[in-house]
Amino acid sequence: MLRAVRLAVFCDFDGTFSVQDVGSTLAQRHAGAERPEAWARYERGEITAWQYNMKVLDGLPLSRTEVERFLETIELDPGAKDLLVWCEQRGVPFRILSDGFDANLDRLQELMGVRFDYDANHLRYEADRWRLAPGFPSSTCGCGTGVCKRRRIEAVRAEHPEASLVHIGNGRVSDLCGALAADVAFAKDTLAIELAKRGEAFERFQTLHDVIPRLEALLAE
Numbered sequence: 001m002l003r004a005v006r007l008a009v010f011c012d013f014d015g016t017f018s019v020q021d022v023g024s025t026l027a028q029r030h031a032g033a034e035r036p037e038a039w040a041r042y043e044r045g046e047i048t049a050w051q052y053n054m055k056v057l058d059g060l061p062l063s064r065t066e067v068e069r070f071l072e073t074i075e076l077d078p079g080a081k082d083l084l085v086w087c088e089q090r091g092v093p094f095r096i097l098s099d100g101f102d103a104n105l106d107r108l109q110e111l112m113g114v115r116f117d118y119d120a121n122h123l124r125y126e127a128d129r130w131r132l133a134p135g136f137p138s139s140t141c142g143c144g145t146g147v148c149k150r151r152r153i154e155a156v157r158a159e160h161p162e163a164s165l166v167h168i169g170n171g172r173v174s175d176l177c178g179a180l181a182a183d184v185a186f187a188k189d190t191l192a193i194e195l196a197k198r199g200e201a202f203e204r205f206q207t208l209h210d211v212i213p214r215l216e217a218l219l220a221e
């Protein structure tokens, strides 16, 4: 039988667990001139977030070697490793939910000497071009992303209805449905702006160091 879970932590990767945003930085540097128009179409609701990803990143001419050089420059949030250690020591399940890509997360774990479970989109290389597939989409959520964080969190809620589910994120596009589905949402950047605009309760944070004592308090409740 599964052990009772009192608390489970879901954490966005780009701009939350890491300082830089891998996908959007690569898109800014390497994607074609169609990117602003694709973003405008996303903002007008004409295409989904995943369709935007496909327009901008699928077929991107970028070799593993070029990506490797870029991944070597990515830094973790100053509290990222401490958060992993805290979760491990307390027996709190921790999972990265990322609208980024599995190949990059696999390599970043090796480069940074950390291990985490994750859900992400799929990236493979086809003659030095990116080929993408969505990781965990939802036909009902409305987020339109490749990894619907709400769907992932609700799946865990069905298994562990007793647990407090925490989501930590920074992005209006990829984190909103997860933040709304969680019992407690930690937010910064555009996610914090969007949650405030909607009048939703959330906890502000700057680095993951800010989150740990508040998780400690949740666990003690």
Ligand SMILES: [Mg+2]
Residues within 6 Å of the ligand: 012, 013, 014, 015, 016, 169, 170, 171, 174
């Ligand atoms: Mg993010």
Ligand SMILES: [Zn+2]
Residues within 6 Å of the ligand: 138, 141, 142, 143, 144, 145, 147, 148, 149, 150, 151, 177, 178
């Ligand atoms: Zn969703």
